[in-house]
Amino acid sequence: MHLLIRGGLAALVCFSGPVSAQFLADEEANANWKEGEVEFPPAPAESSLREFFVSSASPNTFLIDEQTLSVGEDGVVRYVLVVRTPGGAENVTFEGIRCNTGERRIYASGRRDGSWSRARNSEWAPISDNSYNRPRAALARDHFCDGPAPPRNRDEVLRRLQQSDGANPIYR
Template sequence: MTLLKPIIRGGLVALVCFSAPAIAGLLTDLEPDWKEGEHTLPAPPRETGLREFFVSSASPNHFYIDEDSIMVGDDGVVRYTLVIRSAGGATNVTHEGIRCASGTWRLYATGRAGGQWSAVRDEEWKPIVGNAYNRPRAALSEDHICDGPVPPRDRNEVLRRLRGEASTFMKSGK
C-alpha cells in the first residue's frame, strides 16, 4: 500500500490538471450533432450601453456587459461583449459566448484601441468554473444567462435579468 500512495497521489494531480479540458470534451460529446452557428462581431461597446454586474467582493475590478452586444443564437449560444476595468484604470474588452447546455464558454475576439476587434485563434469551448479567471463567466452564467442547462428565451430575458427585473414568465404565473 505504501508503494501505491505516490501513484494514487500522482494520479489525483493528473486528474485535477487534465480534468477541465476533458470535462469540456465530454460535455460537447453529449450533443454530437450540435453545430455552432455563424455570427458577426458586434460594434465596439458604447459607454452608455455598459451594464455593471457583480462578480465577487474579493475583486477590485469592475465588470460590465455591453447590452447592445447581447445575442441569443439559434444554436443556444448567448454571445456578449465583456468589459473589465481594473482599479488602476486598465480596460480589457472581449467578445465571448456561453453555452448553457454544456456549461462552457468561448472567446471569439479581443478589443483593441480604436474599437477594432482582433479574432482569437483558440476555438475551444472551455468549462465554466468559479476560479478567479473564469469568475465573470460563472457569475454571468449562474446569475444572468442560464437556467441550469437552459439558455434564456431571448435577448430581452437576459436584459431583464441584468437589470434585476422579474421575467415576464414569472410575472404571468406560468
C-alpha cells in the same frame, strides 16, 4: 424479502429509464450541435454598458454591453465583456456561453481603435469558478442560464441584468 428487493429494482429501472434516456438524448444533441455564424459586434459604447456583480474579492469592475447581447438559434448567449481595473486598465472581449454544456468561448479581444483581434485559442472550454473565469461563471449562474437551459431570448437576459442592478447581494 426477495419481493422487496425485486420491487425496488423494478422501481429503479422504471424511474431511471427516463432520466438516462434524457441524458443520452442530451449527449446526442450535443454531438450533433453546430455553432451558428458569428458576426463581430461594434465596439462597446459607454452608454450601453451595465455593471454586474462578480465577487467582493475582486477590485475590478465588470460590465456587459447590452447592445451586443444576443441569444443565437444555436443556444449560445453572445456578449461583449468589459473588465476595468482600479488602476485604469481595461480588457474588452467578445464571448459566448453555452448553458447546456457549461462552456464558454472567447471569440476576440477588443482593440483601442474599436476593432477586434481574433482570439488565438477560441475553443469551447468549461466554465470553472476560478478567478479568471469568475465573470463568466457569474453571468451563466446569475443572468444567462436556467441550469442547462439557455434563456428564451435577449429580453429575458436584459431583464435579469436590470433586476440585479449591478450587484447581487446573495453572493456577496
